[in-house]
Amino acid sequence: MGGAPVTAAPSAATVPPITEDPAPAGRGRRPRLGGRFAGGASSRWFPYALVFPLALILFGYVVQPMFATFAESVGVDGVANYTEFLRGEGVARSSLLTSLGISAASVLLCGIVGVAMAFLLKRFQFPGRRLIEAIILVPAALPPLIGAISFQLLYSETGILPRGLQQLFGTESPVLPFTGIAGVLVVHTFTMYPFFYLAASAALAGMDPSVEEAAYNLGAGRVRVWRTVLLPMLTPALVSASLLVFMTSLASYTAPLLFGVDRTMTMQIYINRTNGDLPMASTYASVLAVVSILFLLAMRWYEGRRSYRSQSKGIAAHRREITNPFGKWAALAASILATVVLLAPVGTIALVAFSADGSWTTEVIPSAYTGQNFVTIFSDPRAFQPILNSLQMSLIATVGCVVVGVLIAYAVRRLDFRGRALLDVAVMLAWALPGTVVAINLISAFSTGNVFSFGQVLIGTFWIMPLAYFVRFLPLVFRSSSATLAQIDPSLEEAARNLGASWWRAFGTVTLRLMVPGVAAGALLAFVNGVGEFVASVLIYTSQTAPISVEINNRMYSFEVGTAAAYGMLQVVLIFVVMVISGRLQSGRSASREAAKWTA
Amino acid sequence: MIDVTLESVSKRFARTGDTAAVDDVDISIAAGEFFTLLGPSGCGKTTTLRMVAGFYFPTSGRIRFGTEDVTRRPPNKRDTGMVFQNYALFPHMSVAQNVAYGLKIRRVGRAESRRRVEEALGQVHLAGYGERRIDQLSGGQQQRVALARALVIRPRTLLLDEPLSNLDAKLREETRTEIRRIQKESGNTAIYVTHDQAEAMAMSDRIAVMESGRVQQIGAPQEIYHRPANAFVARFIGRSNVLSLPVTAVTDETVTVGLPDGAETAVAAPVGHGLRAGEAALVSVRPEHIGLTSTTEPGALPGRITELEFTGMATNLVVDVAGEPVQVAAIDVPAGIAVGDQIGLRLNRERMWVVHP
Ligand SMILES: Nc1ncnc2c1ncn2[C@@H]1O[C@H](COP(=O)(O)OP(=O)(O)OP(=O)(O)O)[C@@H](O)[C@H]1O
Ligand SMILES: [Mg+2]
Numbered sequence: 001m002g003g004a005p006v007t008a009a010p011s012a013a014t015v016p017p018i019t020e021d022p023a024p025a026g027r028g029r030r031p032r033l034g035g036r037f038a039g040g041a042s043s044r045w046f047p048y049a050l051v052f053p054l055a056l057i058l059f060g061y062v063v064q065p066m067f068a069t070f071a072e073s074v075g076v077d078g079v080a081n082y083t084e085f086l087r088g089e090g091v092a093r094s095s096l097l098t099s100l101g102i103s104a105a106s107v108l109l110c111g112i113v114g115v116a117m118a119f120l121l122k123r124f125q126f127p128g129r130r131l132i133e134a135i136i137l138v139p140a141a142l143p144p145l146i147g148a149i150s151f152q153l154l155y156s157e158t159g160i161l162p163r164g165l166q167q168l169f170g171t172e173s174p175v176l177p178f179t180g181i182a183g184v185l186v187v188h189t190f191t192m193y194p195f196f197y198l199a200a201s202a203a204l205a206g207m208d209p210s211v212e213e214a215a216y217n218l219g220a221g222r223v224r225v226w227r228t229v230l231l232p233m234l235t236p237a238l239v240s241a242s243l244l245v246f247m248t249s250l251a252s253y254t255a256p257l258l259f260g261v262d263r264t265m266t267m268q269i270y271i272n273r274t275n276g277d278l279p280m281a282s283t284y285a286s287v288l289a290v291v292s293i294l295f296l297l298a299m300r301w302y303e304g305r306r307s308y309r310s311q312s313k314g315i316a317a318h319r320r321e322i323t324n325p326f327g328k329w330a331a332l333a334a335s336i337l338a339t340v341v342l343l344a345p346v347g348t349i350a351l352v353a354f355s356a357d358g359s360w361t362t363e364v365i366p367s368a369y370t371g372q373n374f375v376t377i378f379s380d381p382r383a384f385q386p387i388l389n390s391l392q393m394s395l396i397a398t399v400g401c402v403v404v405g406v407l408i409a410y411a412v413r414r415l416d417f418r419g420r421a422l423l424d425v426a427v428m429l430a431w432a433l434p435g436t437v438v439a440i441n442l443i444s445a446f447s448t449g450n451v452f453s454f455g456q457v458l459i460g461t462f463w464i465m466p467l468a469y470f471v472r473f474l475p476l477v478f479r480s481s482s483a484t485l486a487q488i489d490p491s492l493e494e495a496a497r498n499l500g501a502s503w504w505r506a507f508g509t510v511t512l513r514l515m516v517p518g519v520a521a522g523a524l525l526a527f528v529n530g531v532g533e534f535v536a537s538v539l540i541y542t543s544q545t546a547p548i549s550v551e552i553n554n555r556m557y558s559f560e561v562g563t564a565a566a567y568g569m570l571q572v573v574l575i576f577v578v579m580v581i582s583g584r585l586q587s588g589r590s591a592s593r594e595a596a597k598w599t600a
Numbered sequence: 601m602i603d604v605t606l607e608s609v610s611k612r613f614a615r616t617g618d619t620a621a622v623d624d625v626d627i628s629i630a631a632g633e634f635f636t637l638l639g640p641s642g643c644g645k646t647t648t649l650r651m652v653a654g655f656y657f658p659t660s661g662r663i664r665f666g667t668e669d670v671t672r673r674p675p676n677k678r679d680t681g682m683v684f685q686n687y688a689l690f691p692h693m694s695v696a697q698n699v700a701y702g703l704k705i706r707r708v709g710r711a712e713s714r715r716r717v718e719e720a721l722g723q724v725h726l727a728g729y730g731e732r733r734i735d736q737l738s739g740g741q742q743q744r745v746a747l748a749r750a751l752v753i754r755p756r757t758l759l760l761d762e763p764l765s766n767l768d769a770k771l772r773e774e775t776r777t778e779i780r781r782i783q784k785e786s787g788n789t790a791i792y793v794t795h796d797q798a799e800a801m802a803m804s805d806r807i808a809v810m811e812s813g814r815v816q817q818i819g820a821p822q823e824i825y826h827r828p829a830n831a832f833v834a835r836f837i838g839r840s841n842v843l844s845l846p847v848t849a850v851t852d853e854t855v856t857v858g859l860p861d862g863a864e865t866a867v868a869a870p871v872g873h874g875l876r877a878g879e880a881a882l883v884s885v886r887p888e889h890i891g892l893t894s895t896t897e898p899g900a901l902p903g904r905i906t907e908l909e910f911t912g913m914a915t916n917l918v919v920d921v922a923g924e925p926v927q928v929a930a931i932d933v934p935a936g937i938a939v940g941d942q943i944g945l946r947l948n949r950e951r952m953w954v955v956h957p
Binding site: 416489491492494495496497498499500501502503505506509510513514 | 614653654655674675676677678679680681682684685686688689690691692701702705706749750753759
């Protein structure tokens with residue numbers, strides 16, 4: 001607008017415009033520093049004051065240890081260790097290729113199982129559907145070691161199923177045993193298909209059924225609708241799930257350990273470390289870290305792109321009844337089979353937990369049963385110590401995860417500062433790094449004292465364990481905090497500030513208070529994962545700090561399978577208790593989401 | 601007494617770079633005044649209000665409360681009571697706890713606090729709702745809780761950011777009289793943000809019309825309506841016709857312009873209009889200040905009806921006068937007129953007004 005806008009304010013005092021940057025409030029009345037921080041969250045300094053210690057923690061315990069590992073890998077023989085990966089018949093090269101191959105195969109298998117399950121359960125109505133939906137995540141909820149052990153007990157050469165079939169058919173050797181890489185793939189498929197199942201179900205739920213109907217209406221046949229409508233719309237979910245499964249398989253350690261597949265990256269890290277060749281272990285760890293980070297970046301890049309989301313809410317696609325009588329029976333049989341297969345791992349652990357140690361040799365299932373395993377665990381202080389260790393170390397780590405995770409989530413979601421994306425990436429880095437790599441990183445960084453360990457050597461002490469758990473499970477708390485924070489309207493905090501609350505008070509009485517259910521869910525998850533942790537622990541524990549999973553592994557080695565399973569059973573019980581509590585929190589959260597919907 | 605002053609306030613957001621969300625705004629608001637920021641979406645109303653509340657700091661310029669410079673004072677030290685567009689009620693607190701939040705921070709004693717909460721809830725006609733959960737209230741009730749929460753701390757300035765935008769039409773009108781009543785009773789200064797001009801007209805002592813981050817005009821509702829400062833204000837408020845007409849003669853307070861039919865008329869103009877004979881003047885004529893008549897009547901502007909829309913109280917027409925579409929809102933419409941008819945327009949020359957471009 002040109003001309004001369006008439007500012008007809010009757011009482012407007014004409015004041016010469018002030019163009020220089022205004023000084024902070026309170027100059028002359030308050031000390032300058034106080035003036036700077038008085039602005040709280042809205043002061044220009046505040047974000048940096050809050051973020052600096054957080055960034056320091058992430059640098060000190062996630063990033064710097066990674067560099068320490070790299071330094072270790074080139075410290076003695078320069079790049080010689082890396083050239084191992086280029087030699088045609090070397091262990092290094094074949095381990096890398098085997099790891100990549102197992103991961104690719106896992107993606108394929110999990111994809112087929114997960115997507116098929118999602119379609120069957122979300123699109124069809126058949127007897128037993130609800131039960132299967134309720135238990136579908138059970139195998140994946142097991143701690144990694146217990147999961148792998150249960151599959152070993154079920155499907156390996158000495159497993160229940162092959163031996164059962166052997167007896168049934170009276171053959172010479174066990175029937176259809178899974179060994180080596182095949183065994184690893186079975187474990188991966190059963191424990192990782194939920195990535196695909198969850199992604200595909202969410203995509204199916206978010207998909208407007210009328211889009212599909214429109215395609216049929218336009219004359220497309222069923223195959224064509226699949227090819228041209230459903231698959232393209234599922235693609236973003238499937239790509240994300242593929243990347244996740246690939247990363248998780250690459251990081252998998254317990255399955256190769258139990259099925260004796262030595263030539264994988266994680267196993268080589270373990271073997272070299274236990275043989276005392278830390279530089280070579282570090283080399284494997286560095287290569288694995290680089291691959292994992294590439295996948296993390298690929299995932300972030302992919303998720304940053306637009307995904308297909310239907311515009312309208314619509315109603316969920318109605319499920320098709322299976323009407324054909326043959327189909328009905330087949331569906332019923334299949335759901336019974338699925339239920340058995342899904343519950344078999346937990347069932348096996350429960351069964352073996354009550355078997356007498358050493359009594360199970362060549363029988364299909366253990367022959368002698370006893371409650372003694374549990375009695376031993378709870379009455380023998382030496383047997384109980386691992387449980388105490390796990391609870392204590394996991395609790396310490398969880399407290400750290402909550403404090404740091406919540407604040408990082410707040411900073412990333414709510415504050416505007418330079419380097420915000422970097423902070424976000426640093427947390428996710430901790431998530432992307434395999435547990436074995438985290439352990440090697442900590443070993444490299446804290447075998448000697450440094451600034452971040454206050455000059456102390458941490459390896460061989462108690463503190464390295466909770467530190468490892470903290471690094472591994474911080475992203476869990478960060479993610480759930482960040483997700484809850486996204487549900488909370490920022491103007492709530494502003495309203496509190498407007499009513500006179502300082503930043504700390506507004507944060508404490510409003511934002512943090514509303515975050516509680518989400519943070520608690522994340523904290524429980526971190527705690528449970530800490531109690532079940534095996535992968536990093538096995539590389540850094542000492543005889544005083546052995547956690548439950550390491551104890552289980554040791555008992556398995558000394559053929560005390562019953563006691564090992566009893567420990568596992570306790571972990572499983574803890575997980576189920578926590579799942580129930582989480583479910584409660586979840587419903588509480590949905591109530592507050594309901595409230596948010598009302599106020600928005 | 602001046603309560604709130606904005607002196608050459610500008611705000612540039614780091615991410616949007618050069619364009620200023622608020623550009624060199626000068627406003628001074630008297631104590632007890634009900635002052636409205638009015639303008640189309642994205643013109644910088646919210647940004648201005650948030651700078652007064654302390655959620656943003658200006659890139660340049662000063663904000664004063666009375667004589668105190670509060671430009672960089674944090675929001676919790678400003679003593680303003682803000683009613684958020686989405687209410688921003690704390691979902692984990694009851695109605696009474698929401699209202700008492702600010703009192704608790706001010707360390708008001710429990711008995712006193714309870715009394716004031718009751719009083720504030722009474723003011724917004726929600727007495728007895730104290731124990732309700734927020735999600736058990738309707739949208740209008742939530743809006744009133746937000747108002748009570750802002751009022752109860754007796755802020756020096758009440759800030760309202762489109763507080764009625766989530767309500768249905770009837771509730772809007774009820775609530776706006778309510779807000780005005782409560783503001784008068786409490787004697788607070790109020791700064792109100794809206795893009796609804798009827799709301800602004802009905803409630804305000806004075807209105808600042810904003811566009812693209814700049815203040816276009818500040819004045820009382822009548823002034824803004826009848827004496828718009830420029831073509832934007834004229835068109836934005838009441839969809840005025842702005843006709844470009846040749847100037848034949850000028851005085852300090854009038855401009856004589858030629859009408860399309862060749863007749864001439866003197867039109868009131870702002871002092872210092874700076875127009876000279878031979879130039880073109882922009883003349884604002886409101887749709888309701890145009891009457892319909894026959895083409896034969898002397899002094900009538902002939903035109904052809906191109907659009908016709910019956911809205912109940914009035915009939916809105918668009919009449920093509922020598923190629924210029926002219927909006928007309930007529931209460932009395934000759935029977936049987938239809939699109940395509942020739943019709944005469946009778947401009948109310950007293951109500952015409954010269955505006956700046
Ligand atoms: N935090 C921000 N970062 C960058 N740009 C912003 C930010 N907030 C507002 N803007 C920009 O500043 C301009 C003014 O925004 P503002 O919210 O003040 O508009 P408004 O007049 O309140 O509009 P509405 O009526 O739609 O609420 C807009 O162009 C907007 O995009
Ligand atoms: Mg706004």
